[in-house]
Amino acid sequence: xxxxxxxxxxxxxxxxxxxxxxxxxxxxxxxxxxxxxxxxxxxxxxxxxxxxxxxxxxxxxxxxxxxxxxxxxxxxxxxxxxxxxxxxxxxxxxxxxxxxxxxxxxxxxxxxxx
Numbered sequence: 001x002x003x004x005x006x007x008x009x010x011x012x013x014x015x016x017x018x019x020x021x022x023x024x025x026x027x028x029x030x031x032x033x034x035x036x037x038x039x040x041x042x043x044x045x046x047x048x049x050x051x052x053x054x055x056x057x058x059x060x061x062x063x064x065x066x067x068x069x070x071x072x073x074x075x076x077x078x079x080x081x082x083x084x085x086x087x088x089x090x091x092x093x094x095x096x097x098x099x100x101x102x103x104x105x106x107x108x109x110x111x112x113x114x
């Protein structure tokens with residue numbers, strides 16, 4: 001198993017949430033790329049029982065990250081995601097917790113352990 005390639009989720013207020021091809025459990029990361037291009041910065045780690053449905057939630061209303069996502073999009077940032085397919089939601093949760101224990105993701109305000 002491995003991470004998928006980064007996929008564009010939103011750019012300049014336009015959401016690309018209609019073409020998700022995986023509806024299973026996954027650990028996922030969100031990243032942003034600056035208004036002048038540049039490297040992706042990983043800002044969030046999460047898990048879900050249905051990756052396609054979860055990404056569509058972000059595309060529809062930003063979900064629980066709506067305010068911070070909209071703030072970055074208004075300033076010209078682009079939002080990307082990648083996923084890691086898991087056998088179950090519990091396995092995706094365990095992977096997320098391992099990543100949160102190891103890395104500090106700036107948008108994971110509650111679960112970061114650093």
